[in-house]
Every structure is written in C-alpha cells, then in structure tokens.
Amino acid sequence: VEVLLNKGKYFGMDVIFAMGRDITERKNTEDILKESEDKYRTLAEQIPIGLYRITIDGRFLYANFALANILGFSSVAELMLHNANDFYPIDNPRADTIARILKLNQPFNDEQRLIRNDGRYIWVRDNGHVTRDSNGETYYINGVIENITEKKEAAEALRNSETNLRVMLNAIPDLLFRINSNGIYIGFLSEHNDTQKIPPVRLIGASLRDFFPKDISDKIHSSIKKCLETGVLQTIEYPMTINNEVQFFETRI
Numbered sequence: 001v002e003v004l005l006n007k008g009k010y011f012g013m014d015v016i017f018a019m020g021r022d023i024t025e026r027k028n029t030e031d032i033l034k035e036s037e038d039k040y041r042t043l044a045e046q047i048p049i050g051l052y053r054i055t056i057d058g059r060f061l062y063a064n065f066a067l068a069n070i071l072g073f074s075s076v077a078e079l080m081l082h083n084a085n086d087f088y089p090i091d092n093p094r095a096d097t098i099a100r101i102l103k104l105n106q107p108f109n110d111e112q113r114l115i116r117n118d119g120r121y122i123w124v125r126d127n128g129h130v131t132r133d134s135n136g137e138t139y140y141i142n143g144v145i146e147n148i149t150e151k152k153e154a155a156e157a158l159r160n161s162e163t164n165l166r167v168m169l170n171a172i173p174d175l176l177f178r179i180n181s182n183g184i185y186i187g188f189l190s191e192h193n194d195t196q197k198i199p200p201v202r203l204i205g206a207s208l209r210d211f212f213p214k215d216i217s218d219k220i221h222s223s224i225k226k227c228l229e230t231g232v233l234q235t236i237e238y239p240m241t242i243n244n245e246v247q248f249f250e251t252r253i
Contacts (some may be wrong), residue, residue: 003132004021006021038214050070052141056138062074078117088112088115106129108126128141129141142208179224183217185204186204208220216238236251
C-alpha cells in the first residue's frame, strides 16, 4: 500500500490528511521489470560479443566487457575514457563510416579494420542500427561487434595457399586432368605440352572415348577403377598417332 500524507486544515484545526492506495500491481510490474533488466545485464556481460551504444561523435554511452576486451582494455571503465574515433586507422576514418551508415537509413552490417589499444590491427564485424527521434534526428547507434581477425587471416592464408598451388601446377610441364569413375573429364588444370590444343570447354564433360581409340580408353578406364579400389598409383604407357606421327605417352592415375 502507498500512503500519501498532506498537512491541512479541517474545521479550523491543523490536521494531517492521509490517503492510501493499493499499488500491488505496480510493484509486481516493477519487480518483473527489474528482474528482466538484471537478466539482460547479466547476459550482456557474459556473452563473448561486444555490445555498444554510442553517439554520432563517438562517445560511448554503454559498452560491455567483451567489447572492452576486443579493443584491448582490461575493464569497461578504461574503454569509456576513450572515443570510438581513436580505434579507426587513418586510411579508414570513422567519419566516412558514419556518413555512409546515416545515408543507409537501415540496419548495417560492416567489416571494419580497427586499431586496438595496444596498437595491434584487428578485423571486426559490426552490426547495428541508428536510433532516431520523431523528427529524424539521430540519438545514438546501437551495435554488436564480433572479432573476426582469425577468420580473415585464415581466409587470406587459404587464398595464398590456393594461389601458390595453382602456380606450382601451372609450372608442371605435363597435362593435368580430373576424371570421374565413368571416364568423364571434369577438370583441366594445365595446357602445357598440349599438342592437340584442345579447348577446355570442349574437354569438360567429354569422355575418354572421345579422344582415345577404344583399346586405350578401356585401358585407362580400367586403371581408374583399380586406382579407386586400391588407392594405389596406376601408370599406363601407350602410343598415339598425332599428325601422322606415332608418339608415346605415360598417364599416371
């Protein structure tokens, strides 16, 4: 019960007026709201993804511990002493990012390169939205930041590995093919020493029998099956007549 007291006069006498009202429903609502806020605060502090509320000029209104950790701080209090502009490199100023976000007028999803407090560069995925008033004026930006540095570095390493592998394959002087168990060409990795100059477009999807006499195609096909069954390298030698000249070839499967 909530009791309101008010001093006054009653028939010329000084009295205290008292009014009581049942506030059970309001208290229950407040308790539920407090419990909900406590649960949200606990969740926000425990998840490994950075959460923030920030002004257009870069002042932090809220940040969780994960964001502080991502940016190289040991506490949220340390992070709150800084401006978000401090974490953007010269070649990617925050002003440019904010200008682009404000023009979108919709939730954004960016990958950004930032500078941690210790000077180390990191990559983050930044998802958020701009909160505006009824007149369209910007209040603040709410967002979620995930550190994707390891993913970016792994993807770059994979690209470099694939590039190096292709360079090595192209340096091999032999013809390289991928053939399925039915003797159909599904890949053509090199054009070195291709005396017949067969276009890859013509080769892909074609069969061994489209290019070899039956006895040789059957021999190659048999070796393909044996290789699939045993996992052992198969080597075949055979003659081919090209431009009225007999040439000898070796195929390894």
